[in-house]
Amino acid sequence: MAITLSGDHAIASPPLSARLTTPQVWGIVLLAPYLLVFLAFVVYPVGYGLWLARHPASYVALYHDPIFARAAVNTLIFLLVGINVKMAIALFLSGFFAQQRTWIKWLSVLFILPWAVPSIPTILSVRFMLNPEWGVINQLIFKLTAEDGPNWLNDPTVALGMAIGVHIWKSLPFWTLILMTGRLAISHDLYEAAEVDGASWSQKFRYITWPSMQTLYITCTLLSMIWTLGDFNSVYLLTGGGPADLTHVLATLGIRYLRLDQLSLAMASIVCALPLVLPLVYFMMKRLSR
């Protein structure tokens, strides 16, 4: 805002106050608090962060850090598996929850809980469930098979899989709800007509549901990608990045470097994610600011 105004001011001769109506002056006053917050806590940190990440040496160091390579691969696995599995289940469940049944309404009230309650207690609860000695899962396995279950969080591949599971557990309700609103917006007449023509369940999905929801589904997938990239809790609270720093994703790696006081590495690792984030942000902004 300030930039636009001073720009105008440089060209135009009448004083600013003469060209603005009273409501517009009020508008500027009312916008000012957000602009201050934006300047102080977005522009300055982002600029400062990029400045910290300016040395090529940081990227060389990152390239040679095996933990970084592992975290980059983990991030891709996390995104590919986590998002596609989550969105596919959400699409499926949105049809289930759109059914008019009293018990399904009640179930939907409970189903929202993982999203409504904070991550830390529930993820710690899962963490304890997966404890090899005391966790309820391995106790159950022992009771059923008389053999010890796996040490879930000790094998990096399994541990990453569990973190993806936690991520899905947490965010599935939100996306199911969004896709359900999309489904409910589809005209009922279409389905009735299809039923008269004797369309099967899969035909109805293929020719009515999917075409109507395709755009929404893709937008949701992209937005979910941005948020999944920033998901720190699922990995950090479940595995802490371990064992042996092998389950880090970029979101936890940046914080790890920060805790080790390697600030330029922390910023550089985030800058490495920008080629993935910026196109997504551009696309989402184009879509939402229409």
Next chain:
Amino acid sequence: MKLPTLREVGTEAKLLLIGIPVFIWTMVPIYHMFLFAISPKEDAFSGKLWPDHPTLNNFSIVFNQQHYFLRDFWIQFWNSVVIAVSAGALTLLIATAAAFAISRLRVPGGRWVMNLALFTYFIPAAFLAVPMYRTMGNYGLLNNHWSLILAMVTIASPYAIWVLKQASDKLPVELDEAATMDGATTLQLFRLVYVPLMMPSLVAIGTYAILLAWNEYLYAFLLLSKDTEITLPVALGNFLAADDSPWELLMTTGFIYALPPAAIYYAFKRYMVGGLTAGAVKS
């Protein structure tokens, strides 16, 4: 009353076949937490589905701060409340003012500010956390509640402005015109016409911002560190540092911490679902 046909029974069975796994998947971690909270220490680790001797003793230990880890439980609880409520109020104030200016006053450059806000909304929070930590250090705000409040306002405002702007645009222009004709000043328009009409969206956004701040772990853990300054989630995270963590107390504290957001969510569900899902993804 007619008997259900075989086909109806079949449909119901298929729905149950989906519904039961969904129920188990949703509830297991939450039930597990609850089970620990009502179990005495020796029962908690037994793997039973219901304790032999359910007890509220864990709650009494937490509320009376009778464990080394829980010395500051009440002050940490209070910190969480203060930070969540302040962040909620401040977000509401800043976002309502901005949405009013952009949507109703058509301030020059409003669209530009909207795009800046959207851009912020799309920065993954964990990525902004690293430079934000240093920024708060540079401002001298580390270990001060203001750092977390302002960080939460920064994260909550963009979405708040966006949702409120969408809702504002739906209000008819004639209202503003009529009020102006009657001699209302801009501030009167804001206070007497705009805010009352926007109430449902304001409730949704206020609740959203409060829950966001209450549930936040990463920023809280980076920005605050003193035992008497930290919020409950950070205290819960600190439990993990010990080898012999009292898990039954950890789960009890976690359960207490998770209750307010669940209660608030259900109390304001009507507003939340309408306001948030409408704003989250415009299709």
